Amino acid sequence: MSDLLERLRGRGWRLTAQRRVVAEVLDGDHVHYTADEVHARASERLPEISRATVYNTLGELVSLGEILEVSTDGRAKRYDPNAHHDHHHLVCSRCGTIRDVHPAGNPLSDLPVVERFGFTVTGVEVTYRGTCPSCTDV
Amino acid sequence: MSDLLERLRGRGWRLTAQRRVVAEVLDGDHVHYTADEVHARASERLPEISRATVYNTLGELVSLGEILEVSTDGRAKRYDPNAHHDHHHLVCSRCGTIRDVHPAGNPLSDLPVVERFGFTVTGVEVTYRGTCPSCTDV
DNA sequence: TCCTACATCGGACTTTGTCTAAGTCAAGAA
DNA sequence: TTCTTGACTTAGACAAAGTCCGATGTAGGA
Missing domain, CATH: 3.30.1490.190 (Ferric-uptake regulator, C-terminal dimerisarion domain)
Structure with a gap:
């Protein structure tokens, strides 16, 4: 997943501590966190990170096609880092x-x-x- | 759809004006309203109907298998009266x-x-x- | 007709997500 | 290395969708 950060930089992304932490939380397959869960886990490493930043970062990762947005129940959306394999x-x-x-x-x-x-x-x-x-x- | 009301009465449902109006709004195929749209349309016929009642009634119809809940975008759920035909x-x-x-x-x-x-x-x-x-x- | 359990009402509350204005900082320029 | 600047982050207000609750109303059986 560390090459994700490189790919993003190549696309003109500024590499901030917040974005790095969000990307790290989503690292690993078979993980389907809600935005709130991502925020909670990111806060463990970077306590000051705000909800707005997590939402912004997730939205950007979705637009870039690096993660998928999954809404299975009409409640909170979940984010799926396994975007490069059909499933x-x-x-x-x-x-x-x-x-x-x-x-x-x-x-x-x-x-x-x-x-x-x-x-x-x-x-x-x-x-x-x-x-x-x-x-x-x- | 009028036999829907009969079916429901057979299951012990109390037949109130509010429930009747909600069922009538959902009558007809190929309709996928949000709860708010159902409420707006029901209000045209029964202005005092409350949002809570619309939500309750929709929830009950879903539990009874008479309508389907569809959440396609993570925003408002939609309700599909076409529950008895696979699609x-x-x-x-x-x-x-x-x-x-x-x-x-x-x-x-x-x-x-x-x-x-x-x-x-x-x-x-x-x-x-x-x-x-x-x-x-x- | 009367009774009462069930339904409805309105409004407060919760959850999920968006927006904004002010402050901060990554990364290229000098 | 330090400076500069526009992109990034923040806290909190706001919005949309849905749930909950106590008080009130009523469908349908006795």
Whole structure:
């Protein structure tokens, strides 16, 4: 992920302590934090960091295509650093846990032209819902 | 949709003017209103209806499986009365318009067991994203 | 008609996110 | 190294969407 910082600098980003910390929090796969969780974790390393900066930085990373925004429940959006590998999501309806999954097939080609209503279709998200093992056992 | 009211009464629902109006607003297919839009339309017929009641009623209809909750953008949830026919959604990234679509194939069977991580998978939503004809022309 | 459990009301509150004005600082220039 | 400047950050006000609560109203059975 450290080359993420280099890539961003190459695009004219100013490399500040705040941005570095946000990027570090998102480092690692299979992590789907809300903006608040990112802020909490960033604050551990940089206590003065403000919410506005976290929101700004996340928004910029999304525009740059470095992370994905995922809104699975109409509550807080989650941020997915695994933006460079095609995948979809499996969400626990009880606790909200998210796993990355890789279904077979290509849903984009499953949408016939007559079902596109003149839209220019650019992407597709598949969200599986269910109950995770810990929530099932309860 | 009038038999919806009968069905609900059969389940012990008290039939109030407010609930009747909310159900009537959602009548008709291919409608995806936000809670606020439902409230605005319900208010035209029943000016005293409160937001809390609209939220309560929508929540109950969702629990009863009579309508679907759709959150495509992390902003206001939308409510889809077309709950009894399998379908997915095509969303315009610019104006938020939603169309019901019916892709080929069954995404549920596309998720291999090893990709289920012990979850009990109960459903799947496919959201196509793109630009609708009016927004493309601009 | 009367009763009462269930529904509704309005408004306060919470959560999530955006905006702004003032202050700060990264990085190139000298 | 120090200076300069415009991009970045901050705290807090604000906004949108949704939830909660005590008081009041009413649908539907007795």
